[in-house]
Amino acid sequence: MLKLTKIVFLLLSISIFAQGPWTQEKGKFYTQLSFTTIANYDNFFGDPDYAINGEISDNTLQFYTEYGLTNNTTLIVNAPLKLISINNLKYLDPAIDCFGDCSQTINETKTALGNIEINLKHNFYKKDWLLSGQFSLETNTSTFYKNSGIRTSYDAFTLTPLFLAGKSFTNSYLQSFIGAKIRTNNYSNNFKIGGEYGKKLGNKFWLIGFLDIEKSFKDGDINLPDKNLVTSLYVNDQEYGVVGVKAIREFTKDFGVTASLPAAFFGNNVAKQVALTVGVYKKF
Template identity: 75%
Template sequence: MKQITNFLFLFLTISAFSQGPWTQEKGKLYTQLSFTTIPNYDNFFGDPDYSINKEITDNTIQIYGEYGITNNTTLIVNLPFKLISVDNLSYVDPAIDCIGDCSENINENKTSLGNIEIGVKHNFYKKDWLLSGQLSVEANTSSFYENSGIRTGYDAFTFTPLFLAGRSFSNSYLQSFIGAKIRTNNYSSNFKFGGEYGYKVFKNIWIIGFLDLEKSFENGDIELPDINRITSLYVNNQEYGVVGLKAIGEFSDNFGVTASLPAAFYGNNVAKQVALTVGVYKKF
């Protein structure tokens, strides 16, 4: 059972804040470096769906860590670094009066921090089922580039309270979460729900199916620049429904690789493109 629990911990941290109820043991540290790419997209979910005339590439490098403050309480930190490019985006500034073709072709590549996240997870029931609570805060540490509309995170603080439940079996596990993302600065807040099921297919390889839903409460009315709304990077009322697969390959008790391939089946103001994540982890 201890070996199963160790595997479960790896699955639950395959991506930052994967919403599992398992906590790290006191004094133990888990670290993960991952890379996520949403390449060359120009189509977006909306009502109706829409597109822009050129392409955006949205890449993220994340440094993620979990540290056991006690056996039941874990500190969580996530540092995202955004690498975003806009290729030949045609834009007309509505504040400029002109006659004829006034469009401007924009090419820009930016690398900057996203929203740094810190949180605490506490397990308050541990028998057949594990029940935990988690609260995380995303700081307003992102950047906005007005010439291209590139935004590397929300211009707000985000508070995410979650209720988490899960259970492990001999060769599998099941977990779910429910909560909200509460944003400041007149952004709308989101309802959040999801879960996953993982199964050990080989000695050191697990496959996980997952569901992740976010639905906007549409309770915010922030006014963002036109060029930002065109790129749809961290704009208001973003929401999605995602299903996908994750995988873990463990080379040793303390080192391994991760991969995640989600696909959205609905959304609003988010890219109609698959996001691929790969990573490596190390436990101390």
């Protein structure tokens, strides 16, 4: 019975967090459709913090799937569709000399792909602790709209190697990760670390606390358009530290819903606003 409980837990943990060490069984699929919203923000973390004269809403509809190539190796694909709107943003072009109020007001909504991500995860140790490695390639499939400064992801390819570790208990689990994000096109590279602890409450509900930190090495000097710098959408040297809660409610063994609510305790060039995510998943 204890062994069965652990197996069920391992499957649940995959649906909550893609950076766990657990892999899918050979020939099995896990799919999830989620929606993330960062709504109506105008303040940003920085040194010092700063604000814009207007509001941005950054929403993401995301399709995520895992497939077990073998019992120890999983293929992961993540495809985000970005829905970004800018409302009443005042912008003054620094290249224009003028007298009086020469600012323009930007109101624009765009829907386009972000950067599609392809991952391979391999479990190389499976005893008391699970130890795995993961390597992802984030392709440059995003779009930049020069008239508004909307960017739907980084103008770069991103390579992300991760080391993953996790351990399950009777009705809880612990997992962690450490790695880096290596970007092309003169973006800075990032160090990445974090983890989470999950506890089962009742028969079909899990509550999870998590920590996720990214720190920029500040080793890139990409020259981005001024409007992009004003919106701070996928600009250079973005970094953050967040803590938050996640939850999963399973209705059947193959179907359920997830939710997460992170809050940042530090950051740079990222919104000072919580991001709410809700999703639905299905296993095949």
